[in-house]
Amino acid sequence: MIDTEPQLAAMLEARKARRALPPYIPQADADVAALLASFFARELPGSSVSGIARIGGGASKEQFVFTLAAPGEDPRRYVLRMDALEGITETSRAREYEILKAFAGVVPVPDPVWLDAEAAHFPTPAVIMEFVPGVTKPQTDGVSVTGLGTVLGDPLRGLIAPQYYDNLARIHNFDWTKAGLTQFTAPTADPKQATRWLINFWKELLEQDAVTREPVLRLATQWLEDHVPDCEAPCVVHGDYRTGNYLFDEASGRITAILDWEMSYIGDFHADLGWLLQPVFGSCIDGVFRVSDIAPRDEWIAAYEAASGNRVDPVKLHYFTVFNAWKSYILVSALGMQAARTAHNHQDVLLTFLAATGPMFVDDLARLLMMEESR
Structure with a gap:
């Protein structure tokens, strides 16, 4: 096991x-x-x-x-x-x-x-x-995969941002110990268990579904296993908290529902932050990268800290930025590609399209690991 x-x-x-079942109809x-x-x-x-x-x-x-x-x-x-x-x-x-x-x-x-x-x-x-009414992106955003490079623009960005920070803070500060979560197990054996469990889960998915064997993935896996940080206060991690995964009323900017909780678990809040720092989930306009199209990186971190009271550890944030580039590659170039190849999903065209982002995550991993080596 x-x-x-x-x-x-x-x-x-x-x-x-x-895996041995016939194609999904x-x-x-x-x-x-x-x-x-x-x-x-x-x-x-x-x-x-x-x-x-x-x-x-x-x-x-x-x-x-x-x-x-x-x-x-x-x-x-x-x-x-x-x-x-x-x-x-x-x-x-x-x-x-x-x-x-x-x-x-x-x-x-x-x-x-x-x-x-x-x-x-x-x-x-x-x-x-x-059913909750709302949209995941403005009508002006055009045709794109929801959440990939979505641009909220003004005035929506300013209307949504305070709610965005407040909701993420509420998720991370939620007292899960009193919630009766029978479908979740708390990683409390030692301070590294939360992230060790996480790495082992995604490593096994990579082993089961790898279509190609990228050397940088092996290097990243070893680095992640060798540098597991302590998680002193495990919290609920949403797992996919980004623009595109909440509904909002376009006229008022009011967030009506936070969606896609399926990857939630109990672990380190830095994992959510590292996920949001993936370039594919933000916007880059006039050379300025905005996290989830909400705010530039440093401003975004400061606003999160102010809303949550949680101090962001730069070392842990870097670790989970590496982890999430690694996880993203596994999602699109392992799980997604295998599901398309075996015809076990109804969205094989979309899954094949998303697999084309795999080299981008390989490049991100190489860059992030080189940053680590240069420290």
Whole structure:
């Protein structure tokens, strides 16, 4: 068994068994309609489902929006999220459901209402949550993959920034010890366990799915294992907190929901910060790089510290910047490419497109490791 969080170790073993399965067949609207109708015939007798439509975006889940009319209630919109056989991430619907429930009332999140963690009804594990209105990018941003180089611009940037910092601070300062998180295991054996578990999980995914063997990946893996920092106060790490993963009202700039909690775990808050420093998740205008298009790096760090009360350690931040470049390569050039090659995902074209960013992360890793050598 891999030395990682027990729930993640079980996921790693389960995905090995899925590798030999035949290609994944995307769900047709009519099939989804039948699945939902039979599901709610049991859960809410007398209800009806209508307005089913596929939601675009994402590189791991099939998503559908629909309207549910329950007896005696006004019709409401919901979102169905179902696993493909494989995707750009390896995650759990039960963990996603639980963490969203935990953060209700803490930060704006969609309410997860129904869970089918073991695929007892749906073809694969699924969760149904409320539909929250909002957009992930301004209409002026044009056609792009959501969250990659998104430009909020003014005045949206100024309206969103205070909420952005406040929500991230609330996530990191959340008292998870009182939240009853049964789907998560706290890494408390020693101060290095949180990050050691993290490295072992992604290292195993790389070993399972590597399409090519990049020498710098081996060097980065060894460096990460040799320099694991202490994590004195583990917190909830969102795992993918960036522009593109929250909804906002374009007119007012109000954030309506924080999305994509599926990579959440308990660990070092610097991991979230290092993820956001990846160049692909920011904007570069007139030579100025803005983290998540919110603010330049130093201003962004200072604003986070002021909002959270957490001091950012430059050494740990560098470590997790290296880690997240390494993780990003694994996501796009290992997991994503294997899912496309095995036809185990409904977004094989998008996954193949995203794999083209792999050399960028290799270059980032080489640059970051050279910086370390020059210290």
